[in-house]
Amino acid sequence: MDAFFASVEQASKPSLRGKAVVVGGLGPRGVVATASYEARVFGVHSAMPMAQARRLAPNAAYLVPRFALYRSISEQVMGLLGTLSPLVEPLSLDEAFVDLEAGGRAWDERSARLAGAKLRADIRAVTGLTGSVGLAASKMLAKIASEQAKPDGLVLIEPGTERALLGPLSVRTLPGVGPATGDHLRRAGIHTVDELAEAGEDELVRLLGKAHGHALYAMALARDERPVVSERETKSVSVEDTYDVDIHDRVRVGTEVRRLADRCVSRLRGAGLSGRTIVLKVRRYDFSTLTRSETLRGPTDDPAVVREAAARLLDSVDTTGGVRLLGVGVSGLADYTQEDLFAQAAGAREDGPLLEEPEAAPAPERQAPAERRWPAGHDVRHAAYGHGWVQGSGLGRVTVRFETPDSPPGRVKTFRTDDPALEPAEPLPLVSRRPGEAQDGSAGAGGGPSRR
DNA sequence: TCTGGGGTCCTGATGCTA
DNA sequence: TCTGTAGCATCAGGACCC
Numbered sequence: 252m253d254a255f256f257a258s259v260e261q262a263s264k265p266s267l268r269g270k271a272v273v274v275g276g277l278g279p280r281g282v283v284a285t286a287s288y289e290a291r292v293f294g295v296h297s298a299m300p301m302a303q304a305r306r307l308a309p310n311a312a313y314l315v316p317r318f319a320l321y322r323s324i325s326e327q328v329m330g331l332l333g334t335l336s337p338l339v340e341p342l343s344l345d346e347a348f349v350d351l352e353a354g355g356r357a358w359d360e361r362s363a364r365l366a367g368a369k370l371r372a373d374i375r376a377v378t379g380l381t382g383s384v385g386l387a388a389s390k391m392l393a394k395i396a397s398e399q400a401k402p403d404g405l406v407l408i409e410p411g412t413e414r415a416l417l418g419p420l421s422v423r424t425l426p427g428v429g430p431a432t433g434d435h436l437r438r439a440g441i442h443t444v445d446e447l448a449e450a451g452e453d454e455l456v457r458l459l460g461k462a463h464g465h466a467l468y469a470m471a472l473a474r475d476e477r478p479v480v481s482e483r484e485t486k487s488v489s490v491e492d493t494y495d496v497d498i499h500d501r502v503r504v505g506t507e508v509r510r511l512a513d514r515c516v517s518r519l520r521g522a523g524l525s526g527r528t529i530v531l532k533v534r535r536y537d538f539s540t541l542t543r544s545e546t547l548r549g550p551t552d553d554p555a556v557v558r559e560a561a562a563r564l565l566d567s568v569d570t571t572g573g574v575r576l577l578g579v580g581v582s583g584l585a586d587y588t589q590e591d592l593f594a595q596a597a598g599a600r601e602d603g604p605l606l607e608e609p610e611a612a613p614a615p616e617r618q619a620p621a622e623r624r625w626p627a628g629h630d631v632r633h634a635a636y637g638h639g640w641v642q643g644s645g646l647g648r649v650t651v652r653f654e655t656p657d658s659p660p661g662r663v664k665t666f667r668t669d670d671p672a673l674e675p676a677e678p679l680p681l682v683s684r685r686p687g688e689a690q691d692g693s694a695g696a697g698g699g700p701s702r703r
Numbered sequence: 704t705c706t707g708g709g710g711t712c713c714t715g716a717t718g719c720t721a
Numbered sequence: 722t723c724t725g726t727a728g729c730a731t732c733a734g735g736a737c738c739c
Contacts, residue, residue, distance in 0.1 A: 255739095275707080282707050284739090297739080302704045343710095343739045427712095429737045462713055463736090486711065493707060528731085538706070544732060576707085711738080719730080 252328065252374075252382045253402040255345035257287035259321055260314055260628060262379045262681045264640055266652055266660035271295070271311035273304050277627060278495050280575070284316055288402055312642075314628030320678045321345075324378050331373050335366065338479045346397075348390050350479035357386075360407060367405045379656070379681040388413075389475035394426055413473035418445040425470050432459065447471035485522065489530065489580025490514045497536045497573030504574060508565050511579040512558040524584045525550035529557055531564035532578035540576075543567055550585040557581065623668055625649040630679070634672035636664060638679065644668060656681050 252258065256274040261267045271290035275283040281301035293308040305313070325344040332339045332347055336354025341347040357363035367384040374382040381403040385396025392408050395417075400406040408416060417424075422444060423433045439458055441447055447455070448471040456464030469475065490511050498504055508531065519525065530544040543564040551557065561579050625631070625644040631651055632638050639653035642663060649668050654661030656679055666673050 279704065300705045346739070427737065431736055460714065489709065491708060542733060546731065
């Protein structure tokens with residue numbers, strides 16, 4: 252999907268269509284999750300600090316992500332992919348590989364193109380959004396093709412042309428080559444995929460280590476035999492919070508770690524999992540990050556056990572100077588719990604039950620005391636004016652634009668934050684459905700094989 | 704007012720055990 | 722019984738991805 256989060260926001264808010272939209276954390280330490288193509292013109296891109304984005308594009312709309320909405324749209328799109336093949340490998344909410352051969356939907360260039368074009372039309376019909384399709388003989392090449400296809404396009408890499416196409420591209424084009432590896436290779440005089448291939452396997456292994464060296468050499472020769480895997484087991488579950496202001500108080504650090512442990516266990520249990528290894532993550536005031544872990548005798552999903560382990564790990568960490576981030580994770584997962592953990596839990600169990608927290612609970616320092624919160628971009632309903640979304644709030648006022656996905660751009664009104672006529676609302680569907688129409692979007696989808 | 708959150712995979716050091 | 726070693730598990734950190 253193209254600029255997925257920002258596109259969803261533009262589809263649901265007519266006044267933002269064609270405008271620069273930036274979705275991400277709005278706190279002092281937020282970063283950009285997605286920028287619309289209009290915002291990218293100003294140099295705004297993913298992972299950029301929000302403060303920098305605001306300097307570059309002061310007039311853009313800044314919105315917080317609405318993951319529940321994105322997830323529901325993602326499910327519609329994945330449903331469409333599922334009609335193409337039993338082998339669909341989601342990479343994220345907005346990306347997936349599809350093995351079209353396994354679905355019997357494509358057998359040559361023409362049928363593949365047809366399938367890809369139909370898929371793009373179906374995505375647009377069902378979600379109102381644009382998606383790009385990369386068609387190729389391997390996952391690596393399909394991924395590169397889809398990057399080239401964005402936005403709103405389709406690119407097919409013909410068999411036999413792969414090496415000629417890859418050769419002149421930057422090594423950074425290859426999946427798995429990030430800033431560090433890119434720098435490493437540049438210092439060795441390797442800039443392009445051709446130069447990577449010329450360097451030879453032994454040299455790449457020497458430079459980058461065994462696994463990365465072999466893998467990169469194979470990719471440079473356009474060799475990628477990795478299959479599309481539809482079922483992937485979760486390997487770890489973790490939660491972390493970055494605090495608006497560094498925490499110096501050791502007692503407070505302990506409280507936050509317990510809270511994170513509970514949230515982590517909550518997620519673990521929600522997934523029906525338990526785990527053996529507890530991991531504590533601490534990012535200090537100077538951005539240095541350290542992790543400490545402890546492996547138990549058996550898997551647990553007991554909040555008291557995880558809390559205790561996290562507290563023990565915290566004991567071994569120096570937090571003087573302050574911490575900006577804390578995280579708790581569990582790995583070594585199993586889909587059962589070992590009841591035989593009495594010895595470990597004996598001292599901890601009296602700590603009481605899991606403190607359930609709502610998913611979007613704000614960290615305490617972000618929470619305005621006893622005031623209703625109106626996050627930018629979230630939907631609201633007003634008794635007199637109908638459906639709208641929060642354009643901004645502060646100083647006891649909230650500004651709302653009244654419009655819906657299929658209305659023209661709407662008018663703006665400002666209310667007191669405690670106005671009883673105003674209440675939070677569920678997002679509306681991006682594409683209005685006619686009576687009797689299928690909700691799952693599978694009607695008419697018969698797409699074809701494309702790799703993604 | 705630089706630098707989120709949730710993941711995966713790899714590497715090297717270290718210690719245990721057969 | 723002692724010693725050397727191969728292999729494995731654990732731990733910490735780093736790179737990468739979306």
